[in-house]
Amino acid sequence: MFGRKREDTAKEPEARASFFRRLGSRLNRGSAWLGLDLATLLGGRRVDSEILAELEARLLTADVGVEATEHILADLGTRVARQELADAGALSGALRTAVTEILEPCAQPLVIDPERRPFVILVVGVNGSGKTTTIGKIAQRLAQEGASVMLAAGDTFRAAAIEQLGVWAERTGSALIAQQAGADPGAVVFDAVQAARSRGIEVLLADTAGRLHSQSHLMEELKKVKRVIRRVDPTAPHEVLLVLDANQGQNALAQALQFHEAIGVTGLALTKLDGTAKGGIVVAIARKLRLPIRFVGVGEQAEDFGEFDAGAFAAALVEGAGAAGLAS
Numbered sequence: 001m002f003g004r005k006r007e008d009t010a011k012e013p014e015a016r017a018s019f020f021r022r023l024g025s026r027l028n029r030g031s032a033w034l035g036l037d038l039a040t041l042l043g044g045r046r047v048d049s050e051i052l053a054e055l056e057a058r059l060l061t062a063d064v065g066v067e068a069t070e071h072i073l074a075d076l077g078t079r080v081a082r083q084e085l086a087d088a089g090a091l092s093g094a095l096r097t098a099v100t101e102i103l104e105p106c107a108q109p110l111v112i113d114p115e116r117r118p119f120v121i122l123v124v125g126v127n128g129s130g131k132t133t134t135i136g137k138i139a140q141r142l143a144q145e146g147a148s149v150m151l152a153a154g155d156t157f158r159a160a161a162i163e164q165l166g167v168w169a170e171r172t173g174s175a176l177i178a179q180q181a182g183a184d185p186g187a188v189v190f191d192a193v194q195a196a197r198s199r200g201i202e203v204l205l206a207d208t209a210g211r212l213h214s215q216s217h218l219m220e221e222l223k224k225v226k227r228v229i230r231r232v233d234p235t236a237p238h239e240v241l242l243v244l245d246a247n248q249g250q251n252a253l254a255q256a257l258q259f260h261e262a263i264g265v266t267g268l269a270l271t272k273l274d275g276t277a278k279g280g281i282v283v284a285i286a287r288k289l290r291l292p293i294r295f296v297g298v299g300e301q302a303e304d305f306g307e308f309d310a311g312a313f314a315a316a317l318v319e320g321a322g323a324a325g326l327a328s
């Protein structure tokens with residue numbers, strides 16, 4: 001994230017390959033996105049409009065959404081008309097390409113500007129989406145890159161949330177700024193930005209609540225936290241990272257629109273891609289929101305986390321665990 005060399009640079013490609021293998025085997029629980037492989041769908045027939053109609057139904061069932069499905073089908077339809085898609089292999093390749101093209105503009109990793117110190121990342125999302133875990137995973141990566149990190153326990157709604165962040169702080173060697181449950185989140189985050197500044201901390205990750213008395217209450221509180229951060233540093237937050245649980249399907253998309261409208265999201269982290277059969281939602285999100293997808297989570301552990309790669313993701317989605325690009 002810092003573009004800084006890690007000590008164990010030699011291990012990096014290895015770690016990356018193993019992450020993509022995990023992605024391939026866990027996304028959609030290891031099955032190809034279409035449930036059946038394309039060869040079964042074709043059953044020896046040529047790719048024709050009937051096959052495309054069946055494919056369309058499957059894309060919609062996989063939560064790809066109407067807009068992205070139409071886009072993919074238009075692309076495949078043109079190729080069928082030109083008789084370019086003779087067999088299952090060609091169809092699968094074309095599908096993978098069409099999906100990659102939709103995802104590609106969103107594959108923008110988070111780059112931390114060392115001039116911004118602390119670089120403030122405000123992490124938002126509904127309750128249970130994976131915010132605190134994602135903060136821990138990011139802190140772990142930053143620690144490995146040799147960065148100094150501070151975590152701010154801005155979710156003061158439950159004591160357990162503060163403790164959970166404390167565990168991650170300890171595990172990752174990050175500083176922690178927390179108050180008791182029920183404290184004003186704005187005050188916690190304000191203190192944290194000031195403390196980070198005076199201690200020369202490089203990255204501040206601020207946790208927030210995902211549930212309050214009402215959704216409008218929550219949005220007002222997040223706006224307030226953002227204003228408070230600005231009072232210390234008018235250029236901050238430098239990233240508003242929205243964490244979305246992929247299991248939520250179309251609901252995740254609705255949440256994203258709501259958060260984006262209220263506080264302006266600059267990046268997404270998509271979690272629990274290991275537990276969903278609806279990984280297609282990522283395509284819908286990419287097509288509709290066109291926001292940078294920074295990270296994907298495929299499990300609860302720190303290493304079950306990686307930067308978003310359009311080609312690898314498309315391969316895992318379309319071909320499942322058997323994706324050729326993921327085999328090495």
Ligand SMILES: Nc1nc2c(ncn2[C@@H]2O[C@H](COP(=O)(O)OP(=O)(O)O)[C@@H](O)[C@H]2O)c(=O)[nH]1
Nearest residue numbers: 127128129130131132133271272297298299300
């Ligand atoms: N399987 C899986 N579980 C996850 C992932 N990310 C988070 N979780 C789990 O989801 C639950 C809620 O996460 P948490 O970070 O507390 O969510 P928060 O309420 O948004 O802070 C916890 O049990 C996490 O371990 C993921 O990528 N995969």
Ligand SMILES: [Mg+2]
Nearest residue numbers: 131132155161
């Ligand atoms: Mg939390």
